[in-house]
Amino acid sequence: MADATPASLAARVRDGEIRFHELEEHADADTAAAARRRLVAETADADVDALGEYAFDAADAHGSNIENMVGAVQVPMGVAGPVAVDGGALSGERYLPMATTEGALVASINRGCSVVNDAGGATARVTKSGMTRAPVFRVADVAEAEALVSWVRDNEETLREAAESTTSHGELLEVTPYVVGNNVYLRFRYDTKDAMGMNMVTIATREACDAIEDATDASLVALSGNLCSDKKPAAINAVEGRGRSVSADVEIPREVVEERLHTTPEAIAEINTRKNLVGSAKAGGLGFNAHVANAVAAMFLATGQDEAQVVEGANAITTAEATPDGDLYCSVSLASLEVGTVGGGTKLPTQAAGLDILGVRGGGDPAGSNGDALAEAIAVGALAGELSLLAALGSRHLSSAHADLGR
Amino acid sequence: MADATPASLAARVRDGEIRFHELEEHADADTAAAARRRLVAETADADVDALGEYAFDAADAHGSNIENMVGAVQVPMGVAGPVAVDGGALSGERYLPMATTEGALVASINRGCSVVNDAGGATARVTKSGMTRAPVFRVADVAEAEALVSWVRDNEETLREAAESTTSHGELLEVTPYVVGNNVYLRFRYDTKDAMGMNMVTIATREACDAIEDATDASLVALSGNLCSDKKPAAINAVEGRGRSVSADVEIPREVVEERLHTTPEAIAEINTRKNLVGSAKAGGLGFNAHVANAVAAMFLATGQDEAQVVEGANAITTAEATPDGDLYCSVSLASLEVGTVGGGTKLPTQAAGLDILGVRGGGDPAGSNGDALAEAIAVGALAGELSLLAALGSRHLSSAHADLGR
Amino acid sequence: MADATPASLAARVRDGEIRFHELEEHADADTAAAARRRLVAETADADVDALGEYAFDAADAHGSNIENMVGAVQVPMGVAGPVAVDGGALSGERYLPMATTEGALVASINRGCSVVNDAGGATARVTKSGMTRAPVFRVADVAEAEALVSWVRDNEETLREAAESTTSHGELLEVTPYVVGNNVYLRFRYDTKDAMGMNMVTIATREACDAIEDATDASLVALSGNLCSDKKPAAINAVEGRGRSVSADVEIPREVVEERLHTTPEAIAEINTRKNLVGSAKAGGLGFNAHVANAVAAMFLATGQDEAQVVEGANAITTAEATPDGDLYCSVSLASLEVGTVGGGTKLPTQAAGLDILGVRGGGDPAGSNGDALAEAIAVGALAGELSLLAALGSRHLSSAHADLGR
């Protein structure tokens, strides 16, 4: 492998000597990526050198994070805050790291953080937790479906032993059966501690499925039967939660609302009702908020989370009300925020730095506390974003803000 | 500004002389970002140097893409393909650029592309197009609501003139009214050509709202009343579309299914029905697919799209059936894929390279064709991913694939 | 047929001479029903004589409303009101007829009507109208799907002519295409005047489908492809409407709220937000109301509507707010209320009397106005029910009210 250059490797691919996706077997990962850039550039007749200016070791990413690597995309990162948080797992002041290309977003959330601080900080809590995997089994008929449901209810301990035999960290919390004709879906829910946990629960559930197939006539169709539900908008997640169910709120004195946000608690409550509640209701929505996904996506990207899980992260409800004392109460509740501080993209240098900014990198003490803290941080970021946008809408500055600051 | 160093700037922020978010007024953007890294590192007691190893000009990103910039996150990018596409706007063989940290994802889609090629390539078409913005107005009562609805139906030309006065590219396609008590929501739909268009339609709709307020007693509450619906899971997008509604499909000869995917058309059709259709139905879902969001998120990130719009991108339905001839027909239809090839994150160097790999950077000829082509490319990527995962589920290799390749 | 008695007919069925469902060919409809009661009573070993005490002519119902008739079920009917309505089609004071077996329901709505009257009456308006039918076609692939969509957009006049050739009353308003892979759904929307219209639009759409199959390669799979969507909970109806979209509202002076409902506008607004808006949001709901279905079901039953369409009738949003003057504004908006004043069950004597109580029996002048008026009456009944229940919940009297009045 010592002699391999990008040019020579590319030539061998062109000649059919080696295959495009096997370049790492013939060179180090960085050289392999460089060779692919050559080949891709030729095919596309374009300059893709920018992709090669990454600053991590390709060998660390290859296989664990990426295949057919050509380089890296670079996304600008900013910070909002610092913002004061009183959380169940996260306490104190934190900068919130956000990677995005949407102009005005960080500025908007930053303004929200500032107002949260003026109100004495935000409160945050994880109220439910658990990563799910829901295999689907085929049975003979509805009689056998009912029998399988009964078997599962009577043999949860067997399933727990099988599932937990595959993991030193994960704990099976419950198994909930759902029947549709000759299909039985079993939604396994696990405590996966500081890991987002999809891989862990997939492996554990597979073992449990083997136990079911051994003991019953049911036949496994798919390890995921879509009642998990991973990376799809689904009411089951909005209702029952997946990953962390986390809420953040703040009570803002009236004068802060008036002086800093140039509006009133009543106006913000009214806008929230007409837009986030009634508007989303009329839209047939699962997301009753203004733009929670913006904070989720930007903080996911900054901390090495799975960007496709922004989908479930958007299952959030924002509330706003004028208190009896005339102040503003505002909250955001994210039903299904799937986060981890170990594994996946969290080990890459820039993403690890993102986690470090929050002080939540790696396994927490106790286990799971870093995952909880990350969830609380994102909830506070989302809260700040909601406050800022609701205020901006109230002041009718949305489009001009975009015009001034925007993309 | 010539003398400013990161250290001196950081000191001045600490001393309260200048504000954290105004550093760019006192130094060039790169130095400002470096100063912020110092301040953030101190607060977090962490090393965040990795964030500074970006390879674009901070001045290009500041303001248009990011505020309070500290640097950039780097996400590994791979390519799947090349895959043959017969699209309405995209034709020929293309590598599909994908940025992700989820191990095994690119490999999986790559396998799908290979099978698509063995079948002669995928077909793709945009079947509906239009970016929406839906302001909410407050009226006196339901009588006035009905009157406003009538006024809008009678004055669509007035609204068109107002809206289109703000843009040289955008065209107002329709305005659909929705009434809930004393709230009237007007969903404006525009052709925004190669731009994703949120900013364009926000500005245009604001002008139209002014015209409405001038002519009627209605009072604008918010430029977005959540029937748009942007970055929230909402049936209105899954049903009516937003951005591009795009479908891709492929018919795969039986022997290819058997030899390459190690399963049968009937098995894949059955899994698709039990998992993607019935399972998602039972989950209360808007996404009837296996993992379309993975392709959307990875290709969005690789091409400078708005990651928060992965939410709507997941509104997709996958179908699979054995044909009368015993082959496999498989399709994926994304109802609301919001993409652009100009503006936003598309100008950043690595993202521009991602677009170049597809050959769709900048404005298309005719206008809108690059946006269509990007949508078709993502649909084909999603199709390849669905095929690969359905086959893997059929072969019961999901968890072991992850174990081998994954996190 | 002169000699046929219930006993002799029953004997001939037992002997296999004639078939159970063909009794009307051998006797008048009343005698046939009596014979069936004998046979059913024997099989069930039960007394079912009560079913025979109906007071309409069985011959009028047989075939047009029922088959295998054994008699009739009798449901108690009460009236609420009279209530003052300022509607687009219904004006003045009306008793609202309601058939139900749920104790306390009519009393509750009656209290609501009384409060509405104290406030000067309710306002009501139909804001959208049109009955839908959505056939599904199979096409070769997504390219052909896109071509069919284009064909439909270019040939709406052809479809209109075909559809309207089958009806003297109905008018085709629009055809909206939806694509999912090789399936194309076309949602036809018609003005069916005073008829609920399902039968009319089914026949008309079938003719249009023939025109499509004649002109294209598309193949009709089913006249209803479930995007209609009839008798299923579906966002498409909640968003786009089906039948009548109708709203009713009232502004109630503060003193009336306090003295008559023993609560405050603020309390009712808060309960509505926490229960009907946020609670329904968290439930993954399409119905953001307290019990609109109660009024819909009871008035449907009293006026000969299709009880299965109560499903769509429940797609309603209730709003409540304290006005700047401290009064209570309350509204209810039913997105998809499918009603008719001709055809179906409206001709039966007791149902006709129910329509007469409202003054909306038969075809209206202009055509459609009776259907509109019926929709407005139901909306006002629903409004009264919401007001009463919200007030009762505020006063925490729900269960005790049931205990006093209820089942």
Added chain:
Amino acid sequence: MADATPASLAARVRDGEIRFHELEEHADADTAAAARRRLVAETADADVDALGEYAFDAADAHGSNIENMVGAVQVPMGVAGPVAVDGGALSGERYLPMATTEGALVASINRGCSVVNDAGGATARVTKSGMTRAPVFRVADVAEAEALVSWVRDNEETLREAAESTTSHGELLEVTPYVVGNNVYLRFRYDTKDAMGMNMVTIATREACDAIEDATDASLVALSGNLCSDKKPAAINAVEGRGRSVSADVEIPREVVEERLHTTPEAIAEINTRKNLVGSAKAGGLGFNAHVANAVAAMFLATGQDEAQVVEGANAITTAEATPDGDLYCSVSLASLEVGTVGGGTKLPTQAAGLDILGVRGGGDPAGSNGDALAEAIAVGALAGELSLLAALGSRHLSSAHADLGR
């Protein structure tokens, strides 16, 4: 009261001596209803005598089923079947009683029953059971919300004792908490045996709420916070069930499908997929079936159930597939069928006869078995209806069937 006549009573109401809704205090219930008919007829200027020809004792209905009674509506009742059922609680052959005004409905279901019989009968099972009530509490903030959730998890026994103190039959099965900002919803689920149970669970939950308010700072806002969710379309019911979750299925030999239904298993499976699965998916639906609500509504009406709960009864999924042997497997699963055989409308003579036809009137032995049996009967009726309509659609006879038999 002896001397009161309808005429004299009506005159006294006109004179303001007695109130319209208090007539039962001045005369027997039949005379009171007659007086109201006079008054309503005057107001409406219409003949409403038909409403007076009811055949039950008004005193039995007044208060427990109706207020402001004016008479009764009469709905034609037919029977389908008898159909052979192998259920968990219902076994043998049963006529299915159905009250409807929709022509062709009973005939259609009857054809389905006939085919089910030719296939050896249907299988049915209740797979989950429990009536729910979900109060909403207001708390100070999300920290207190999390604390309340913990308290509930730690004190379920306290809640059980409180709830069960109010009922001799009901059993509290579980309490599930949901948090949205400063709102905590607690979904109580009960076994209510043969009662539909809404009243029982409302009273029991109220007692449990008192215990919560005594022990915590939470404040009850409403006994129903809409996560129950009663009489509204809501995913929580479609996913988690309410009342009975019940499935029915049948395997029909190929030759029966071909000879009796004039189609093939493959055709029915295809139609079911394109219409009931993909079509409903695209509609944003919670009901993946053809017309289950028809059977539910007609059997609810025939057996004294609450017609407004047809809404939840429509949360059903129909599946159809060709088996490896070439036969047809078809199932229907109703997630949330709320039925009872005691209380409510079940005591009225005609409704009691409807229950008697099924052999399920009154309390079952064991308790709950009659409720289960009724649910299974309705599921079989729904299955027969689905089969018949799918076959009719396959044969393209929908509109002509209506034209021949229909309204």
